[in-house]
């Protein structure tokens with residue numbers, strides 16, 4: 001017997017006469033009572049008061065001009081801007097993530113050339129403000145009026161004028177996709193690195209191809225950490241699309257600017273845009289919730305029950321027997 | 329004498345400037361059980377991992393069933409094979425890890441069918457086989473349990489079933505019981521013991537000397553990347569030649 005086990009055993013024998021003399025549990029079994037949480041009560045009250053104040057000022061301050069908000073909320077111009085914002089975000093998301101996964105894969109590959117290129121790409125894109133990138137792609141014509149394909153310092157094979165290479169929308173699409181790709185690459189790379197190395201080796205030892213290891217073992221387990229971060233990125237991107245108004249693309253915010261520059265109803269028009277962004281973000285958050293639930297299903301990592309349930313359970317304002325699960 | 333299933337010749341492996349395997353020669357006869365002993369850091373895991381090319385040797389080679397693992401002979405050279413060829417070679421060699429390494433997002437049965445599915449076995453066939461294998465390792469009916477719902481000993485038995493699902497001629501065990509609570513060691517060792525009787529060739533890194541004595545046909549003792557003792561268990565364990573090995577055995581027993 002090891003010395004540790006021996007000492008444990010002796011501790012046990014020393015304790016046992018004591019254990020028999022401890023008081024027996026009184027016969028009506030005592031009820032377990034959860035700790036009271038008065039702070040939470042105070043918090044709830046304060047929260048309700050604040051919410052009431054916000055609602056009050058929103059409704060009673062005439063400067064919000066809700067009737068004007070109502071007039072413009074579903075107007076054609078706004079809806080056109082909204083549609084542009086939505087599809088630009090969707091297109092940027094898809095191409096940004098396709099590129100981002102490729103960049104992450106390059107970074108993690110054994111090939112030093114690929115991983116250096118990937119590192120450089122992420123470093124550069126993350127360092128340059130998105131607005132500058134946007135203007136760069138838009139103004140590429142003034143930087144390189146003519147692009148040609150050929151041997152450096154040697155003959156050219158093809159060449160073309162760049163003047164109309166990118167329309168404003170195309171420039172926005174390219175610039176934002178590149179930006180999303182750099183951030184998505186880091187999110188995906190982080191998710192992949194979070195998958196235990198041993199499982200990858202186990203899959204390899206079963207003779208799975210590298211692609212299959214990625215698809216069957218790495219990706220499903222990387223998802224729970226990729227999704228929340230991607231939700232952030234996507235929502236950020238939704239709002240970042242409003243940058244495109246500087247190159248005269250009329251997205252949701254750009255359209256509202258155009259209107260209020262004309263009629264000076266700044267606050268109600270900003271409210272119109274805000275309400276739409278709120279709505280879109282809410283939809284995205286709901287989508288994210290279901291995605292998380294789908295991928296959290298089996299690993300029990302990152303399984304989130306709905307925030308409403310989490311909130312309700314965490315608050316435990318009414319501690320009861322059910323809370324403590326003393327009932328069978 | 330028939331040709332051994334595994335022939336390891338002059339195997340060298342370095343990590344940076346640190347030599348981990350320094351010329352290992354070892355044969356595993358078909359259907360035999362080999363216990364690999366040795367102190368921590370002596371290169372036991374690295375040796376096993378070279379056998380299925382999870383590590384690429386720097387010199388020497390490993391031959392399994394007459395085929396060199398990870399390399400293709402080309403005149404006087406050995407050229408590294410393509411990932412696809414290496415995967416095909418690995419598919420015929422099972423491996424069981426110290427920390428089980430079950431796919432955490434898959435049930436026991438899903439873990440077991442993963443390899444066969446990659447080989448194109450139909451889902452139904454693979455599933456049925458998985459249930460049989462689970463029963464064989466004493467886990468009948470636990471098909472739908474996730475790894476997190478199983479004890480360490482149960483997880484390791486699923487891992488063994490996962491290796492068996494590929495019908496390997498050779499299974500490598502890297503300290504299969506070292507991460508288990510003492511009372512769970514027995515259940516895993518008894519599964520391995522059953523395997524020993526089926527004619528599958530086994531290579532087991534272990535510190536369970538009693539098990540090695542009982543089950544192994546061959547015991548090798550690794551020290552600093554060299555095999556310093558090898559032979560049948562009685563010889564190596566009772567008439568230990570080297571001072572180093574004797575000290576190690578005294579410490580583990």
Ligand SMILES: Nc1ncnc2c1ncn2[C@@H]1O[C@H](COP(=O)(O)OP(=O)(O)OP(=O)(O)O)[C@@H](O)[C@H]1O
Nearest residue numbers: 343344346348366367368369370371372373374375
């Ligand atoms: N991927 C690696 N990179 C660098 N060094 C490594 C790597 N893998 C193993 N080593 C080193 O090689 C040596 C031998 O490792 P190995 O895992 O083969 O030992 P072992 O005999 O299995 O030891 P243990 O009983 O602790 O598992 C150790 O010093 C270890 O630090």
Ligand SMILES: [Mg+2]
Nearest residue numbers: 372373374502
């Ligand atoms: Mg080891």
